[in-house]
Amino acid sequence: MRLDELIVREREEFARRNPRSRELHENARGSLLAGVPMSWMTMWPGGFPLYQGRASGATIEDADGHEYADFCLGDTGAMAGHSPEPTMRAIGGIEGITTMLPTEDAAWVGDELARRFGVPYWQFSLTATDANRWMIRMCRQVTGRDRIGVFSWCYHGSVDESFVRLDDQGLAQAREGLVGPAVDPTETTRVAEFNQVDSVRSVLEHADVACLLMEPALTNIGIVLPEPGFLAEVRNLCDEHGTLLIIDETHTLSAGPGGCTAAWGLRPDAVTLGKSIGGGVPIGAYGVSAELAERISSQEDADYEDTGGVGGTLAGNALSLAAARATLGEMLTDDAFRNMVELRERFAAGAEAAIAVHGLPWSMVSLGARCEFRYSPEPPRTGAESAAAGDPALDEYLHLYLMNRGVLITPFHNMALMCPATTEQQVDLHTEVFASAAAELAA
Numbered sequence: 001m002r003l004d005e006l007i008v009r010e011r012e013e014f015a016r017r018n019p020r021s022r023e024l025h026e027n028a029r030g031s032l033l034a035g036v037p038m039s040w041m042t043m044w045p046g047g048f049p050l051y052q053g054r055a056s057g058a059t060i061e062d063a064d065g066h067e068y069a070d071f072c073l074g075d076t077g078a079m080a081g082h083s084p085e086p087t088m089r090a091i092g093g094i095e096g097i098t099t100m101l102p103t104e105d106a107a108w109v110g111d112e113l114a115r116r117f118g119v120p121y122w123q124f125s126l127t128a129t130d131a132n133r134w135m136i137r138m139c140r141q142v143t144g145r146d147r148i149g150v151f152s153w154c155y156h157g158s159v160d161e162s163f164v165r166l167d168d169q170g171l172a173q174a175r176e177g178l179v180g181p182a183v184d185p186t187e188t189t190r191v192a193e194f195n196q197v198d199s200v201r202s203v204l205e206h207a208d209v210a211c212l213l214m215e216p217a218l219t220n221i222g223i224v225l226p227e228p229g230f231l232a233e234v235r236n237l238c239d240e241h242g243t244l245l246i247i248d249e250t251h252t253l254s255a256g257p258g259g260c261t262a263a264w265g266l267r268p269d270a271v272t273l274g275k276s277i278g279g280g281v282p283i284g285a286y287g288v289s290a291e292l293a294e295r296i297s298s299q300e301d302a303d304y305e306d307t308g309g310v311g312g313t314l315a316g317n318a319l320s321l322a323a324a325r326a327t328l329g330e331m332l333t334d335d336a337f338r339n340m341v342e343l344r345e346r347f348a349a350g351a352e353a354a355i356a357v358h359g360l361p362w363s364m365v366s367l368g369a370r371c372e373f374r375y376s377p378e379p380p381r382t383g384a385e386s387a388a389a390g391d392p393a394l395d396e397y398l399h400l401y402l403m404n405r406g407v408l409i410t411p412f413h414n415m416a417l418m419c420p421a422t423t424e425q426q427v428d429l430h431t432e433v434f435a436s437a438a439a440e441l442a443a
Helices: 002-017 019-028 039-043 085-092 104-117 128-143 197-204 230-241 259-263 290-297 318-331 334-357 383-388 392-403 424-442
Strands: 052-056 059-062 067-070 121-125 147-151 164-166 172-174 189-192 209-214 244-248 270-274 284-288 363-367 370-374 415-417
Touching (some): 002 019, 104 121, 104 259, 104 284, 128 284, 128 290, 164 383, 197 230, 244 259, 259 270, 284 290, 334 424
Parallel strands (some): 244 270
Antiparallel strands (some): 370 415
16 A cells, blocks of 8 residues: 555654664663653654654754754743743752742742633643642542533543543543553543533433533544533533533643633632643643632541641742743743744644645645644544544655654644744645645645
C-alpha cells in the first residue's frame, strides 16, 4: 500500500537524521522503564523519542541539532511558550521554594483567576489531575453522594473515575488499557454522551451523582465542540438534580484568558486548571463558587486540613505561585490570546486549503489558539464519533513527515497550539510541509 511505503520511508529518514537521540534512548533503557522518564514519551513515532537539547519560545532544538517549529508545546503545558522570560525571572528570584507558608503571590493568582473565571475562591495543587481528584472528594463530601458523572471519551488527567466510556450498546465500560484501577470505574461513575441532552438527563436522574466533571469541549479525542444550547441544558439539568458542575479548563484555556467559562458565559460550581498557568512549572488550581465554598466550610466534621488529605506538602509552594503570577500577568494576557488566535486562524486556513486541494475526507476544528484535524469529512459531534475517526497509520505518517521537516505537533493526536512566541513563518512552514505530505498521500 502507498501509505505503508511512505511510513517505511519516513521511519528510515527519522532514524538517519537522529542518531544521537537514538543512542541516548538506548542508553536510558538501563535505568528508565521503557527508556523514558515518563510513559507518554514512548508515544512519539519513529521507534524512539527525540531528545531535547534546548527549548525557547516556540522553538525546540533536539540532541542532534535540528530545530523544530513547536506546535505541541508540551501538550499545552507550554502554552506561554518555552522558558518565558517573565516566568524565568520570577522563579529565579525565589528564596525558599517550598516552606508550607503562604506567599503574597498566591493571593494575587487567586484574585486573577477569580476575575478571569468568575468563581471567587481558589486553592492550588501540583497538577490538574490532583485538582480534579480533590474537587471530586469535596463534592462527594458536601452532597453525600457516591457517584460522579463524566462524558464518554473525556479527559481529566489520570483520575481513575474518568477512564470509562459508553460501548456500542450505550453501556458504561472501563476504557481499554486502564492500568490497575482500585475498583471498576463503572462502579463509581455514570457516563453520558457529549452533545446529547437526553443522555445527560438519564445519568443525573438517578439522584446519586455528586458532580458532573466535564470539559466544555472534548479535547483529547480530537476537539468536539458543544452544539448550541447544550452547555446551558447541562447547567439546568445539574441544578434540577442537585448535581455540582465542575468545568475542567486544563486544555480549553486555549479559548481565551478565562477559557470557555468566560468566552461562553458558563456558570460552573467549580473550575479546575493545570499545566499552562505556570509557564512550565508544575501547578494545578481549583476554584469554587461562593455557594459551594459555604457548603464546604459549614461541614465541621470534614477534616479538609489534615486527615482528609485535600492538599499536599508541595501544593501552593512559593515557586509554583511565583511562576503563575508572572505567566498570567505578563504572558497569557488578553493581547497575547488575540495574537495566538489570529495565528491559529492562519494555521487552520493553510491546512484546510491543503485538505481541500487534495480531496482528503478530513475536517479541522478550532478552539481559540488550538486546532486539530480529524479523519472524517464533517467534525465529530460526540466522543464516540471522534474516536471512530482516528487512524494510527495516518497519524504515524503525518507526524513523522512533519518531524523530518522541522515541525512538531502533539504525538497523542493531531493537535496544534499557538503560543505568544509563535511566528507567521512557523505557521507557514507547517502549511508548506503539511501540503507536501497531503500531496504525496493523495498521489
